[in-house]
Amino acid sequence: SSGINAEYGESTIDHLQKQVSDLQLGQVKQGAELKVATNMASSALDQSNSTWSLTRTQILFPSLEKIALHQTTETYTETLPTPLPVNTRALIVSVFCYFWNGANSHAYLNVDVQQEGSDEGGLARLENTHFNVYANTFYYEVMIPWDTALSDKIVFAVKSSYQTGGDKNWYRLRVVGYVTA
Numbered sequence: 568s569s570g571i572n573a574e575y576g577e578s579t580i581d582h583l584q585k586q587v588s589d590l591q592l593g594q595v596k597q598g599a600e601l602k603v604a605t606n607m608a609s610s611a612l613d614q615s616n617s618t619w620s621l622t623r624t625q626i627l628f629p630s631l632e633k634i635a636l637h638q639t640t641e642t643y644t645e646t647l648p649t650p651l652p653v654n655t656r657a658l659i660v661s662v663f664c665y666f667w668n669g670a671n672s673h674a675y676l677n678v679d680v681q682q683e684g685s686d687e688g689g690l691a692r693l694e695n696t697h698f699n700v701y702a703n704t705f706y707y708e709v710m711i712p713w714d715t716a717l718s719d720k721i722v723f724a725v726k727s728s729y730q731t732g733g734d735k736n737w738y739r740l741r742v743v744g745y746v747t748a
Contacts, residue, residue: 619656619748626742634676635737636728643723644683650719652747657710658682658721659744664705665737666697672732673698678725678740680711683718695738708743 628645651658666674674697681690689712697705711721723740730736 617748619746621659621744621746623744624742628741631723631740633737633739634725634728635730635734636676636725637730639725639728641725643725644720645723647719647721647742651713651715651745653715654747655713655715655745656748657746658713658742659708659710659746660691660721661706661708661739661741661743662693662695663739663741664695664697665735665739666700666703666705667735668701668732671699672736673729674700674732674736674738675727675729676725676738677727678723680709680721680723680740682711682713683720683722685712685714685717688712689714710746713745 626648628643630643631645660680664674664676666672674695676693676695678693679690680693691709691711693709695705697703721742
């Protein structure tokens, strides 16, 4: 009878020790998961506290003020007149089309824009096709990725153009702002 009680007692003790080990292991896992969750929450809070700013400007390039190309391609490489803040992440380029003539006139201009020295990921494609429109203007803005460690030049590479209808159909490209973060 005492042997049975001893076996039963040892078995119970072994069982209880296993439960205690399992609980301790569970606490370690739970602590690790809590640490990961806390780090993720902290990281998310840090990101939500990050700031970005849009600054409006007006940078004109004489060669891009009245573009009226017909079946030709050109590449314009323009130097920014003043240094940008080191935390600049993008330039904002405006595209303005002045289209006056109607009957069978065209104002097509397709341009790739990017910072000199940037890779394909920093390229913005501007595609403009306007036909047979009388006395209209079109305007939009596009962001160009920017890295101040690279060049202070912006490249406007005309890929295709088609302009008919006289001197009253033209485009204008300007830098109208930048984003810092």
